[in-house]
Amino acid sequence: MHHSQPWKILKRKIAKLHQLIARQLLDWQFKLAYHLFSDCQVIFLEDLLLANLVRRCKAKLGDNGQFLPNAQSAKSGLNKSLQDAAFGQFVQVLEYVAWKLGKRIIKVDPKGTSQHCWECLNKVSKSLLERWYSCPKCGQELDRDYNPPL
Numbered sequence: 336m337h338h339s340q341p342w343k344i345l346k347r348k349i350a351k352l353h354q355l356i357a358r359q360l361l362d363w364q365f366k367l368a369y370h371l372f373s374d375c376q377v378i379f380l381e382d383l384l385l386a387n388l389v390r391r392c393k394a395k396l397g398d399n400g401q402f403l404p405n406a407q408s409a410k411s412g413l414n415k416s417l418q419d420a421a422f423g424q425f426v427q428v429l430e431y432v433a434w435k436l437g438k439r440i441i442k443v444d445p446k447g448t449s450q451h452c453w454e455c456l457n458k459v460s461k462s463l464l465e466r467w468y469s470c471p472k473c474g475q476e477l478d479r480d481y482n483p484p485l
Contacts, residue, residue, distance in 0.1 A: 360421055360424075361424070361428070364421070364424065364425045364428045365428055367425075368425075368428050368429050368431075368432040368433075369432055371429070372432055372433065372436055372438050375438075376438050376439065377438065377439045377440075377441060378429060378433070378438075378439070378440050378441070379440075379441050379442075379443050380426065380429070380440060380441070380442050380443065381443055381444075381445035381448060382442035382443060382444060382445060383422075383445055385422055385423050426440075449468070449479040449480060450468075450479070452468070452470040452475050453475070453477075454470070454473050454475050455470065455472050455473040455475070457470050457471070457472040457473065459471070461479070465479070466478060466479055466480075467479065
């Protein structure tokens with residue numbers, strides 16, 4: 336396939352812009368990783384399967400064989416945001432920086448993490464609709480997604 340000279344020039348310019356953005360993102364990730372490890376020896380991460388986070392929603396079929404809404408249009412925007420943020424790459428950068436500084440990354444099973452108290456590790460089961468965590472053991476109260484508080 337033959338392309339015109341202006342097309343080739345534009346393609347090269349766009350490729351350079353993409354490369355610049357990718358390098359800036361990687362630079363920012365390294366700076367953030369070093370900053371995070373300046374205050375601690377260990378970072379705990381949820382061991383998420385990123386491929387599962389960005390896959391398409393399953394199609395829903397109605398009784399008459401017609402496709403029903405499945406929120407794929409909203410999820411595709413989230414998928415793009417997750418991929419643009421390069422979470423997988425950031426985890427790799429964190430692991431490299433931890434190794435280089437002699438520090439540790441510990442991956443935690445993500446199931447039920449917001450049901451444990453960050454202070455005493457007491458577990459209080461709750462449904463997804465319950466957004467507030469109240470620990471009967473130590474009295475800690477916080478939003479279940481804000482675990483631990485900064």
